[in-house]
Amino acid sequence: MKIFKIIFKNGLRHKLRTILTVLGIMIAVTAFGFLRTVVTAWNAGVSASASNRMITHHSVSIIFTLPIAYRDQILKIPGVSAISYANWFGGVYKDASDFKNFFPRIAVDPETFFDLYPEFGLSSGEREAFMKDRNACVVGHKLAEEHGFKIGDIINIEGDIYPGTWEFVVRGIYQGRDATVDETQMLFQWKYLDERIGQLQQGRQGEVGWYVLSVKNPADLAPVSKTVDDMYFNSRASTKTETEKEWQQSFVSMSSAILTSLTVISYVIIGIILLVLSNTIIMATRERIREYAVLKTLGFTRGHIIGLIGGESMLIAVVGGVLGLFLTFPMAGAFAKAFPTWFPIVVVEPLTIVLAFGAALFAGLIAALFPAMKITRMNIVDGLRTIG
């Protein structure tokens, strides 16, 4: 028999109480891990933004477009190393009430898009095929898996911003360089959009939703932004140029109050773990005061007592923590599945795992601290006189 066996037997003394405590910690750790994962998923777009890219869009709103002529003018500005452009297409794919059909559809310039977005991995063969056919499109790996899209498949989209029925043929499937890349988008040729809309609605040709600029040096971000916006200040379509990060933040900031409350709740959960475990450990030590006094009588020292109480607390915390973490992954998976395009990037981050498990360990430590202190300070004689 070893000290660990006593810890184990003590832990199982009140099986129901221990099981309930473990379950409580498990649920709290899962909730903590899950909430943090949702918050990270929400922020994923922002943290994935590159530091050398800027977006130029209409100063009034993203729903107004800019002339294609700006492209060459902006490219001439000192500091700008490359430029690409894109339009939000919108449209309806199949049953619009099904969340998974809500994936982003964006018209891009196939010549330059992948140079500006190196994190979108596409083989050179697929990239050539994408440039060759006017109605070619590429889809993200995750989107392709979700809908079973394969090379050569036809995708029909019912237009809304751009009316008519649009037919695209899959010519490539891109892979994100890392987990922060949105793999649920569908990208197609800007020229296809431009040419067809020109036939349908004259005067809507040559319109760009936004420009993507890259600068060689992050120090150029501010001056380039000012130069561009000054240049078009008095024109028909004035611009607003901001870093990619600022641009993406403008989408999530509306929900920042919600994010903040989720974060606060996740920390409240740590407090709950602590209370649940403290309650159990305090009850357990209180009803064993005499036994600890006997152990001290037999020569067990302060260190042994701390080991017994701390060990039991840690055992419960670790089991609950491990179970909770195991449960976090399927929870996050189910969440990702339920909202595939709203939260394209749902990853249980290593930091989340560390924090969730760390919270359980921390609770294990703190819950044992005061009972252990009380028992080690207790007089043997007083402990032996305790009834119970």
Next chain:
Amino acid sequence: MSLVAIKNISKSYWRDSLEIPVLRNISFDIPEGEFLALMGPSGSGKTTLLNLIAGIDRPTTGSIVIGGTDIGGLGETALAQWRSRIMGFIFQFYNLLPVLTAFENVELPLLLTKLSSKERRDHVEFALKIVGLEERMRHYPKQLSGGQEQRVAIARAIVTDPTILVADEPTGDLDKVSAEEIMKLLDRLNSEFKKTIIMVTHDPRAAERAHLVRHLDKGELS
């Protein structure tokens, strides 16, 4: 030289600022191999005196020297180690750990030694054999009778081969027959295994087994 030398000890408890003297200026010696019974009315300070000798409580004044060691000079940890080597404890209510089997309860004090698990097993089985419970090793305390529980507790007290056994009313919670068995066992531990025994009791039949009976009344020895 005697094994236990108690010199001018007194012990008081304090309730708020009020001093409650329990033992007053007690001095006596206990030679090695003695079987001493401490008797006296309830509340006379028997348990308190026994606890002081056993090194689980400290006197207010005076000194206790056991086997040449002044235990008042030992710190908490040193005193704990000293107890585990020198003292064997037998309590009125047995004080076994309910979650451990008889074997594991007896093994408990040996966890503090450097013995291998094989050596521990031999010691535990030997101790349980002496108390006649080798067949009940796997039983838990609640599966044993009171007399059997006390015998397990005695096995736990002797498993480390201590010099002194202290017993606080060891038969106080037992029926006549069981009490008789326990007293026979203590007698044998004294005569055959040469253990010095200091026993608190107010059972005259138990005290008969002792070689020397001392009476404590209102904190004073007579």
